[in-house]
Amino acid sequence: MTDKALSTKGEILRSERTPYVLATVVRAERPTSAKTGDRALVLPDGTLEGFVGGECAASAVRDQALRLLESGESTLLRITPGAGGSPLDGMVTVSNPCLSGGTLDVFLETVIPPALVHVHGDGPVARALAEVGRAAGFDARPAGAADPPGPDAAAVVVATHGRDEEAILKAALNAGVPYIGLIASRRRGAAVTSSLDGGDRVHAPAGLDIGARTAPEIALSVLAEILSLRPVPSRAAVPAVRAVPAVPGEAGDEVRHCHRG
Helix, strand or coil: CCHHHHHHHHHHHHHCCCCEEEEEEEEEECCCCCCCCCEEEECCCCCEEECCCCHHHHHHHHHHHHHHHHHCCCEEEEEECCCCCCCCCCEEEEECCCCCCCEEEEEEEEECCCCEEEEECCCHHHHHHHHHHHHCCCEEEEECCCCCCCCCEEEEEECCCCCCHHHHHHHHHHHCCCEEEECCCHHHHHHHHCCCCCHHHEECCCCCCCCCCCHHHHHHHHHHHHHHHCCCCCHHHCCCCCEEECCCCCCCCEEEEEEEC
């Protein structure tokens, strides 16, 4: 796969909100089939597109990339025939049992889609939520009452000021959206959510109490609340020691994960 084709594939994955890992060879010590600058994409299903070396190197890259997709982290991976030397802080080193030898340093950059926020409404607060959300790195999208929340929606915020509120909130509750917020006064918010099954999951009024008054300030308070409640990726998703299956037909029984700084 050419660099242009790889870049195009990355753009498609981002537009589809598909997470992936970009693997780039940053150092190659002979004998290796990969060269500095070789790149590949690793998809959540384990598909590797591009080239970062032979099957042993590709297997190690794929294994580490899938772990990183769970944790959301990026790292530098060293694939080497032996476990000697002093790994850099933050580097993962794996022992390569294949006969070809050589050492590769591969930077694994995890690309995770920004949190998807569906914003319902067309008033000042709804517009501010979309604008401030995008500026803060969210994928904040205006949504209509008939638009169901996507399967990877991180939040649904309803700022319709009384229009179609219950229907939108019900759809978000049924979809299991992690954060559901209603822009309303405390009294009206309680009245709306009291009739909903699971209404206690709705943040009404939405947002942290920061004394917000203007539309942008209200938007900021809501986005801050979404951030405060998001799950923190567990570093345990990238274990310190774990065996990696060997490539069939190659020398040795396993690729061993030797050290993580």
